[in-house]
Amino acid sequence: MQEDFLHYVWQHQYFDKTNLRTTDGQLITVLKPGYRNADAGPDFLTARLQLDEVEWSGAVEIHLKASDWHRHQHQTDLKYDQVVLHVVFEADQPVQRLDGSTVPALALAARVGPDLLRAYHKLLEQPATILPCAAQLPAVPEITRTSMVERALLERVELKASVVAALHQRLNDDWEATTYHTLAAAFGFQKNSEPLTRLAKALPLAVVRRHRHDLLQLEALLFGQAGLLAENEDSVGDEYITILRREFDFLRHKYSLHGTALAAHEWNFLRLRPANFPSVRLAQLGAVLHARPALFDALLTAADLPTLTKFFQVPTSAYWRGHYRPGVAGKVPGLGKSSIHLLITNVVVPLRVAYARHIGQPELVESALALLSLLPAEHNHITDNYAVLGFQHRNAADSQGLLALHRAYCAPRRCLHCAVGSRILQRNLVER
Template identity: 70%
Template sequence: MQEDFIHYIWQHQYFDKTSLQTEAGEPVTVLRPGNRNADAGPDFLGARLQIGEVEWNGAVEIHLSASDWPRHQHQTDPKYDQVVLHVVHTADHAVRRTNGTLVPTLALASRIAPELLQRYQALLTVTPATLPCASFLPQVPTITRTMMVERALLERVEQKAASIEALHQQLGGDWEATTYHALMVAFGFQKNSEPLARLAKALPLSIVRRHRHDARQLEAVVFGQAGFLSETIETENDHYLAGLRNEYAFLAHKYNLAATALPTHAWNFLRLRPANFPTVRLAQLTALLHARPALFDALLTAADVLTLEQFFAAPLPEYWREHYRPGRAGKVAMLGRSSAQLLIINVVVPLRVAYARYVGQPELTESAVALLNQLPAERNHLTEPYEALRFSHRSAADSQGLLALGRNYCEPRQCLRCAIGSHVLRQNKVVQ
């Protein structure tokens, strides 16, 4: 058993309250269990309880065993002096505040329905590769599943939006620069997100803006700063790259860029198909920066997914249509539709939500999330278990919700925070 189970039992009052009393024999009436405290200090604040003849307003602390109180040094911490009731599974120790007064203790071990505990343990003891609630799902209404997936989706979008907001603040409130940085990272498609984040810092938008209308200069400064213009055996006779190298040398000197240029070894090529090589992604990114001068405004105002897909479909520089790596010939296509859809999911939607929160217009959040319903569902090994259990999986809104459900609830076994897990446990709750 974990302590969060006792938190759950107390929060929802899923225990037998018949003749409820403290270990000292004082009758207890719960008038308000309090609110979960996410910060330091007692677990529940604002509780209202009647203990004996006295009505108390204060905090409730939760432990598996009462002896956890001194183990956690609460008897020396003034924050815990506000505790009016210590709720535990097992009362094995008398506990005191900093002034030596006893804290009333309520033990729940004999008041929790065995069926409730069995279901909780069943959720936690399934094999890691199995969804905890898989065997219980036939008992869970479809509406409960749907609402939980929607909740997980919104949490995922809000989390991504919070990262955009932090980036926006770091960049001095410049939404265009925020969009530039977010797109650079996203163009790494996980494998090369970290070096692209470094490149965004090493090549500020202010420099890109000055040269974005000159395709050759833009190409030179992007590939040069990324570390791909150094002469090698493969490129020593490549006159086009030699020209870019000269152009970059001039720009690097002008803007003092050489010290922050990335080394070639910073990039990941291993186990990537040529279409996903970082050089290909840089070519596609360069094409976008050259063809689309107002990134933020375009991504914010695009009416639908089709418009956004067309926005990302910028024609490649001529050299990179025929080379997937410097000096290595091979046909290269424009950014594919599936890649554009990933950029909509990972950049456009959270960017719009972050801006909606910034300007205080929640309707913009709704329209941003609605874009996910226009996109096809992602299908991979992470969503397959949910499809097998007949979760709705018709759009990217569904798949993003399922990914969040798996990562934030199922994998870490956070069943007590999940509406599905809560429904499973409620089948045998005891409330009197």
């Protein structure tokens, strides 16, 4: 059994309330179970209970065993002093608040019906290669599935926006710097997002701004700080790389960049098509930084999808149109539409949502999300599996929602937090 099951039981009050009492004999009347807390602290907040003749308002904490209170160190955390009821499956020991007072406990082991337990195990123990409830999905109304995907999409976008907001705070409320760092990370396209995130830290926007008018100097800074200008058998005798190396040596001394550069081995080239090599992505990022002097304003105010697409459609320098990596020749295509769509999804949308939250204009969130419905659906093994099972997959909003559903609910089997899983469990219970 998982703790999520007890959360579900408490939230929906699916247990026998006959002569409901705490472990020390107090009569319990549940006036309001409270609402689920998604942040740190007790599991349910603003609950209202009556213990004997006294009404209490506060939090409810839920554990499989009462002793989990101590295992999780709640006895030393002030947030748990507001707990008015400890709901457990097994009450194996009493627990106390910081002031030494005992927290009333409710044990549910004898109050949860066997039919509910069987329905729960039937849902979670289904062997499925795609998602746990695959075999039972046909019984779930389409509106339930659609609303859950929309909910997962909003949670995914809000999570990305919160990362942008935290970055904005660390960068002293500088939206242009926030955009620079967010854009750099996104140009890593998952495989190289982490080293590109570190590169943005190693190459401050203040330095980039001073040289963004000169593409050669900008490339020298980007590739030099990336550790990709070190001489090797590929680049020996390459005139352009020699110029970049010489330019970087000068700029590195000028801006005291010693010791902050990445090493060449930190970049991932393995199992990537040449067009996705980090050297190609760096050249494309450099071209955007060179051609677009006001990143934040341009991405925030672009009125339509064609304008946003044009923002990213910037040709790289002549050298990088003919080289995949330093000293390695080959015809390199420009930034493709699918890559641009991913950049809009992972940069523009969360950036706009974070800004909307920052200035207190929630209506801008809707317009940011609307961008996703204009983008084509992303096809991968996860989204395609959901489409086979009957989930709508028409555009990028659906793709992002399905990816969020998979990662946040299906893969970790958080079925009881999902509207689809909850509906199936209720149906299984009714059938019995």
